Amino acid sequence: MNNTEYISFMDHQGKYKGIFAWIFSTDHKRIAFLYMYAIATFFLVGAILGLLMRFELIAPGETIMKPQTYNGLFTVHGIIMIFMVVIPGLSAVFGNFFLPLHIGAKDVAFPKLNLFSWYLFMFGSILAIASQLLKSGPPDTGWTFYAPYSTTTGTNVITATTAAFILGFSSILTGLNFIVTVHQMRAPGMKFFNMPLFPWSIYATAWIQLLATPVVGITLVMLIAERLFGIGFFNPDLGGDPVLFQHLFWIYSHPAVYIMILPAMGVITEIIPTFCQKRVYGYKAIAMSSLAIAGVGFLVWGHHMYTSGMSNQARWFFSLLTFIVAVPSAIKVFNWISTMYKGSIDMKPPFVFALAFIFLFMIGGLTGLILGSVATDIQVHDTSFIVAHFHYIIFGGMGFAFFAAIHYWLPKMYGKMYNFKRANIAAISLFIGFNLLYFPQFIIGIQGMPRRYFDYLPRFQWAQVISTIGGVILVSAIILMIYNLVMGVRKGAKAPANPWHGSTLEWTIPSPPSLENFDEAPFVKENPYDYN
Amino acid sequence: MANNGSHITEYRVLAKILLILMFCTFLTISVTSFHLGALTVTVALLIAGFKSFLVLSYFMHLKYESLLLRILVSMVFVLFIVIVLITFIDYSFR
Numbered sequence: 001m002n003n004t005e006y007i008s009f010m011d012h013q014g015k016y017k018g019i020f021a022w023i024f025s026t027d028h029k030r031i032a033f034l035y036m037y038a039i040a041t042f043f044l045v046g047a048i049l050g051l052l053m054r055f056e057l058i059a060p061g062e063t064i065m066k067p068q069t070y071n072g073l074f075t076v077h078g079i080i081m082i083f084m085v086v087i088p089g090l091s092a093v094f095g096n097f098f099l100p101l102h103i104g105a106k107d108v109a110f111p112k113l114n115l116f117s118w119y120l121f122m123f124g125s126i127l128a129i130a131s132q133l134l135k136s137g138p139p140d141t142g143w144t145f146y147a148p149y150s151t152t153t154g155t156n157v158i159t160a161t162t163a164a165f166i167l168g169f170s171s172i173l174t175g176l177n178f179i180v181t182v183h184q185m186r187a188p189g190m191k192f193f194n195m196p197l198f199p200w201s202i203y204a205t206a207w208i209q210l211l212a213t214p215v216v217g218i219t220l221v222m223l224i225a226e227r228l229f230g231i232g233f234f235n236p237d238l239g240g241d242p243v244l245f246q247h248l249f250w251i252y253s254h255p256a257v258y259i260m261i262l263p264a265m266g267v268i269t270e271i272i273p274t275f276c277q278k279r280v281y282g283y284k285a286i287a288m289s290s291l292a293i294a295g296v297g298f299l300v301w302g303h304h305m306y307t308s309g310m311s312n313q314a315r316w317f318f319s320l321l322t323f324i325v326a327v328p329s330a331i332k333v334f335n336w337i338s339t340m341y342k343g344s345i346d347m348k349p350p351f352v353f354a355l356a357f358i359f360l361f362m363i364g365g366l367t368g369l370i371l372g373s374v375a376t377d378i379q380v381h382d383t384s385f386i387v388a389h390f391h392y393i394i395f396g397g398m399g400f401a402f403f404a405a406i407h408y409w410l411p412k413m414y415g416k417m418y419n420f421k422r423a424n425i426a427a428i429s430l431f432i433g434f435n436l437l438y439f440p441q442f443i444i445g446i447q448g449m450p451r452r453y454f455d456y457l458p459r460f461q462w463a464q465v466i467s468t469i470g471g472v473i474l475v476s477a478i479i480l481m482i483y484n485l486v487m488g489v490r491k492g493a494k495a496p497a498n499p500w501h502g503s504t505l506e507w508t509i510p511s512p513p514s515l516e517n518f519d520e521a522p523f524v525k526e527n528p529y530d531y532n
Numbered sequence: 533m534a535n536n537g538s539h540i541t542e543y544r545v546l547a548k549i550l551l552i553l554m555f556c557t558f559l560t561i562s563v564t565s566f567h568l569g570a571l572t573v574t575v576a577l578l579i580a581g582f583k584s585f586l587v588l589s590y591f592m593h594l595k596y597e598s599l600l601l602r603i604l605v606s607m608v609f610v611l612f613i614v615i616v617l618i619t620f621i622d623y624s625f626r
Contacts, residue, residue, distance in 0.1 A: 211608060247619055298611060299618060311625035317618070 008512040026111035032097035046080040054471040067454040071140035078143030090263035095202045101506040104187025104522045109180035117173040124166035131159035147234030147245035161220040168213045175209025190524040200287045201266025204294040216252035250301035258297040264401030274502045275351035276343025282335040289328035296325040322372035349423035353404030360396025385445025411495030415511040418488025429477035436470025
């Protein structure tokens, strides 16, 4: 790269100026930033709502809000965090920014469609927020919109489901874009098995987005039709079947868990070899396990429904498949740890976050086996054990992977470094706060504390108090982390092209990249993790 | 891509496919007058699946696309069939 000709994508003067240079840009990197700022804002809102719920639960009975407010709050928290943060999070932000860079492309296959996806995302998000503010009050169904209650409640269910429908469209278009990008735009010489493993995870995720999201889309349309026109799809009073809603909902929403976690696994698979300066162990096994998770993940949805009146045959069948899907996830963990073995480990912040991810994801995954087994699931179904398991997977997994990713790739995205010491303090505080917040929920869940309950028996209070203290530490650590990153972007030292000595293509170009990423399309023949 | 946008399907072929699709729609409605019990949904899905196959093959030109693309779309069909079958493990044994 000739530095005299280099202009970063941030400094590039296009057709538009100011904010219009961002919201009308079809550059994948700018679109990634648009997603990131929107998602970060939604995340902070969702986190504050979560903290308010924790304050309500600090003592039995009413403390800071009424029961109906609490019902609305956990629904809003769920809708924001699931549909507006976790599902698009890694894929839309880091997938958009780094998929083309990893495969040596100038952009995604359909840049205009990419921008359109962001507009759909924002429109859906605004509608979702409106559903909380409009006259009839926020939906009180939980983010799962379970029928028949969702077909009869007087709250803003139609607005919220329409929002989820539109957000789903955004997700489908992003997935389609990424699939075509991987197939058509790889650098010369780059076969599928020369791709880094992050694009592999994004590719597997994109297939889930493309195939599973329409199912929830049509389910939500059926729910809206039932509410508006009285068509009896799900309400037994109209001749419908509420279990059908659960089937259709989870046919999407379980694979959606893999939409959340697969890119997270991709991020961790990038970070570990870089900070161990060692070739990734079992490249093909990791690549194929991404596809296996995507494939088998489609077939396990029934484990959310063991207590819903499903047939016994369906229960054991789903239980068997659930145990099978644990295998490719375990392959990844095994390979990450094997990659670290005898590596030159450098405990920089991205690696600290990656280690936290593995620890928390393992707890989430192993408690998932308790839920995959029919007998034990019936004991803890709809208790706070589920809340803890889910948050260990989604927040401990996807959330910590997002934090790891931003600490790993911030120098490339902004061309600036951040304070390592402060970042490590934030990472450790996050880890402590997280475990204080969610681990007690496992214990009282086994003892019978129901989820989504406004009130509880006094014997559960000790755990609720610890969880609330954990919540305060967690939110404080998030604020510290964001402060550190913002300070890094504003006042940090200039980042070199390859601050971590990484081996993938994004580290071969300046930080931040130029508009078209590569002056010439790179020729790639080797394994992407060749540290020898 | 195999076709490179150059393949043109004759109107006569498209008209025939349209007629078959209309006949299938008529068949879907007619078959509801028979009491097929548990097979009602199966028959409806089979007809709908055949119609989708025709639309994808002729109207969406999949017939003239590369083998890879046809395999990818076929896998979507396979996934759909597997999901329906698994769902019916619940409904058939309840």
